[in-house]
Amino acid sequence: xxxxxxxxxxxxxxxxxxxxxxxxxxxxxxxxxxxxxxxxxxxxxxxxxxxxxxxxxxxxxxxxxxxxxxxxxxxxxxxxxxxxxxxxxxxxxxxxxxxxxxxxxxxxxxxxxxxxxxxxxxxxxxxxxxxxxxxxxxxxxxxxxxxxxxxxxxxxxxxxxxxxxxxxxxxxxxxxxxxxxxxxxxxxxxxxxxxxxxxxxxxxxxxxxxxxxxxxxxxxxxxxxxxxxxxxxxxxxxxxxxxxxxxxxxxxxxxxxxxxxxxxxxxxxxxxxxxxxx
Amino acid sequence: xxxxxxxxxxxxxxxxxxxxxxxxxxxxxxxxxxxxxxxxxxxxxxxxxxxxxxxxxxxxxxxxxxxxxxxxxxxxxxxxxxxxxxxxxxxxxxxxxxxxxxxxxxxxxxxxxxxxxxxxxxxxxxxxxxxxxxxxxxxxxxxxxxxxxxxxxxxxxxxxxxxxxxxxxxxxxxxxxxxxxxxxxxxxxxxxxxxxxxxxxxxxxxxxxxxxxxxxxxxxxxxxxxxxxxxxxxxxxxxxxxxxxxxxxxxxxxxxxxxxxxxxxxxxxxxxxxxxxxxxxxxxxxxxxxxxxxxxxxxxxxxxxx
Numbered sequence: 001x002x003x004x005x006x007x008x009x010x011x012x013x014x015x016x017x018x019x020x021x022x023x024x025x026x027x028x029x030x031x032x033x034x035x036x037x038x039x040x041x042x043x044x045x046x047x048x049x050x051x052x053x054x055x056x057x058x059x060x061x062x063x064x065x066x067x068x069x070x071x072x073x074x075x076x077x078x079x080x081x082x083x084x085x086x087x088x089x090x091x092x093x094x095x096x097x098x099x100x101x102x103x104x105x106x107x108x109x110x111x112x113x114x115x116x117x118x119x120x121x122x123x124x125x126x127x128x129x130x131x132x133x134x135x136x137x138x139x140x141x142x143x144x145x146x147x148x149x150x151x152x153x154x155x156x157x158x159x160x161x162x163x164x165x166x167x168x169x170x171x172x173x174x175x176x177x178x179x180x181x182x183x184x185x186x187x188x189x190x191x192x193x194x195x196x197x198x199x200x201x202x203x204x205x206x207x208x209x210x211x212x213x214x215x216x217x218x219x220x221x222x223x224x225x226x227x228x229x230x231x232x233x234x235x236x237x238x239x240x241x242x243x244x245x246x247x248x249x250x251x252x253x254x255x256x257x258x259x260x261x262x263x264x265x266x267x268x269x270x271x272x273x274x275x276x277x278x
Numbered sequence: 279x280x281x282x283x284x285x286x287x288x289x290x291x292x293x294x295x296x297x298x299x300x301x302x303x304x305x306x307x308x309x310x311x312x313x314x315x316x317x318x319x320x321x322x323x324x325x326x327x328x329x330x331x332x333x334x335x336x337x338x339x340x341x342x343x344x345x346x347x348x349x350x351x352x353x354x355x356x357x358x359x360x361x362x363x364x365x366x367x368x369x370x371x372x373x374x375x376x377x378x379x380x381x382x383x384x385x386x387x388x389x390x391x392x393x394x395x396x397x398x399x400x401x402x403x404x405x406x407x408x409x410x411x412x413x414x415x416x417x418x419x420x421x422x423x424x425x426x427x428x429x430x431x432x433x434x435x436x437x438x439x440x441x442x443x444x445x446x447x448x449x450x451x452x453x454x455x456x457x458x459x460x461x462x463x464x465x466x467x468x469x470x471x472x473x474x475x476x477x478x479x480x481x482x483x484x485x486x487x488x489x490x491x492x493x494x495x496x497x498x499x500x501x502x503x504x505x506x507x508x509x510x511x512x513x514x515x516x517x518x519x520x521x522x523x524x525x526x527x528x529x530x531x532x533x534x535x536x537x538x539x540x541x542x543x544x545x546x547x548x549x550x551x552x553x554x555x556x557x558x559x560x561x562x563x564x565x566x567x568x569x570x571x572x573x574x575x576x577x578x579x580x581x582x583x584x
Binding site: 013014015016017018020021022024025026028029032033034035036037039040043082085086088089090092093095099101103104105106107108109110111112113114115116118119120122123129130147150151154170173174177183186208211212213214215219232233235236239242244247248251254255258259261262266 | 310311312317320321323324325327328330331332333334335336338339342377380381383384385387388391392394400402403404405406407409410411412413414417418419420421422424426427428449452453456472475476479480484485488489507510513514515516517520521533534535537538541546549550553556557559560561563564565567568
């Protein structure tokens, strides 16, 4: 950017409508997002630091963090492995029904979480289609939380890795083969490093989505305090008891985690773009 | 490429048509693909995972919905509370989609056609609702409009209801669907640049004429896809709406909330019947996405979304 562009608010353009479009966009952003969101932080400032700390570190809340973060990481890891596999299969191989499979990968984006929640609960209950074959209980245990979070995070890794894999130059793999690398070595040393930024971005996106998830989890979790109660549900429980400050304090902790992840994701994407030389 | 032969590996050279350039393999050679058994295993594993986590849940929604027969299915859909939930869902989507559409076009116009300071900050702020948990999205409207909130007493004195009423549900829906259309339009309009608009301007077109005749036709598929996504999310939103709704049957229940009530009442067939409506909507969304993507790729590379 030139010094002149830095000094001026905007570069000179012959196109009209800058003031109107930006003005409307900013006004709408403020009223719909920024002002309501600031309410969370302003509300937090009305409580003392010690009350805040006591609320967000009480045993029941800490147990909910452990469950939410633990299961989110676990689900994102499983999605990392299988997402990479699905992306690989969709890009590299041909098989019957591939287009349908490709389109259906986005289902968790499109299916309302409540629908996913009741469907998964019915399937993984001890008398359900899948649950009755399993030697252990899934629904109404922390494992149920894991199943729901895996479902909703499924498309992220596939959809971040897929385009990178499509753009990957086959010449690199041919060169590796030429130099005597086995297929596995080529994958480990040539393909995988190239996919790494996208894979990490997808992992972080799936993790971030899982942290805030509510609808699909509450049906399958059983929601026992200290055992299978996620943090989002705890916020709602506090709200129903008219404990607005308590709910807000927990929400601030979750928002901070979400914003930290957002920052991380932006850094990862910048890294991925540099890697791809764009 | 002569080095390919020297690698000593079994290569596709043998498959190459005799005579013409025997060295360069005409298709992906064995050296850059996997043995058939590896391919089959990987495809099998991927499909097994998707079956377990995607296909079976989807199919089960429709099977469970019809488990007690078509009569029960139909009765669940035409029952008064279900109809009022459907109406409220349509209202919430009908308000939030047009609002976010206007915002999306305005934001994309400002961001893609002009340079200004703070643009990347603005982009981050537009994405913000994506990283806010739905429950927290509901909570913030409770803090602003709830009885203990900023406007709570004023609203009560003027006999206005926002939370535990329809306006709250609409507001929460607008919040969670806020970025969808803007996110589809901005990268595409940035990639398209502003030459066409500038040409139209030089030829004497007004701003609105440029928008209607040049810009919007250029982005029509991305716009349509954004609207579809926004609508799907608006109709299916659960967490945020659940917080502000107050769960008044027949008044402040949307379809997802109605499903929850039926399910918790052990009316599973009815819950899945209503759920099958939303699952059908999700399938329509996926089909439209597929069509839109094909259309967007087909005519010109210009229209390739991101």
